[in-house]
Amino acid sequence: MSSFLIAPSILSADFARLGDDVARVLAAGADVVHFDVMDNHYVPNLTFGPMVCQSLRDFGITAPIDVHLMVKPVDSLVPEFAKAGADIITFHPEASDHVDRTLQLIKDHGCKAGLVLNPATPLNILDHVMHRLDVVLLMSVNPGFGGQSFIPTTLDKLRAVKQRILASGRDIRLEIDGGVKVDNIAEIAEAGADMFVAGSAIFSQPDYRTVIEQMRAELAS
Numbered sequence: 709m710s711s712f713l714i715a716p717s718i719l720s721a722d723f724a725r726l727g728d729d730v731a732r733v734l735a736a737g738a739d740v741v742h743f744d745v746m747d748n749h750y751v752p753n754l755t756f757g758p759m760v761c762q763s764l765r766d767f768g769i770t771a772p773i774d775v776h777l778m779v780k781p782v783d784s785l786v787p788e789f790a791k792a793g794a795d796i797i798t799f800h801p802e803a804s805d806h807v808d809r810t811l812q813l814i815k816d817h818g819c820k821a822g823l824v825l826n827p828a829t830p831l832n833i834l835d836h837v838m839h840r841l842d843v844v845l846l847m848s849v850n851p852g853f854g855g856q857s858f859i860p861t862t863l864d865k866l867r868a869v870k871q872r873i874l875a876s877g878r879d880i881r882l883e884i885d886g887g888v889k890v891d892n893i894a895e896i897a898e899a900g901a902d903m904f905v906a907g908s909a910i911f912s913q914p915d916y917r918t919v920i921e922q923m924r925a926e927l928a929s
């Protein structure tokens with residue numbers, strides 16, 4: 709895998725042909741499947757759960773699946789998603805009563821673990837859990853919907869998180885989610901992100917390969 713990971717959000721995929729659409733985006737050069745789980749409680753939208761993740765595995769999808777839990781409570785879904793084939797599980801700290809325990813639960817189930825920080829969530833939530841993290845996911849929109857615009861103040865937040873990651877000396881991915889497009893991915897990378905979720909930017913185009921190649925060209929520039 710390259711040091712920059714492109715993770716299409718299947719929130720914007722064709723749900724009626726999900727297996728085919730996911731296979732198509734991976735064949736077009738994507739690295740990771742970003743799987744947005746929404747519960748109409750923590751966020752005002754409703755998507756899919758572990759059964760759909762399992763179906764993608766049964767369909768033959770072997771790429772890493774990055775499960776972004778926008779649900780409350782969190783813990784009961786962790787074993788379910790681990791069993792269904794998740795590789796990474798991230799959650800919002802506001803949605804868990806015991807953040808450290810939830811992180812441990814994810815690791816105990818053999819998955820990589822991460823925290824997701826909303827635009828208004830302060831960074832100090834990271835202070836005492838860096839040693840448990842494989843991923844920090846910064847939301848660059850408020851969670852719940854695809855197709856929103858990137859919030860520019862996220863760039864400063866990315867720089868601050870990158871500093872914390874470097875200071876920790878740990879191998880932690882810095883993932884960005886929301887409003888990522890060909891025309892802003894370079895400055896987002898420059899601010900420190902190394903894993904890029906993109907939903908509408910990729911799935912709205914007829915040719916996924918062209919968009920992904922354009923993103924990689926921007927990242928190489």
Ligand code: DX5
Binds near residue numbers: 776849850909
């Ligand atoms: C929003 C989701 C995102 C979203 C990204 O709550 O977490 O993954 O689908 O969509 P775009 O790339 O369209 O902003």
Ligand code: ZN
Binds near residue numbers: 717742743776885905
């Ligand atoms: Zn997401």
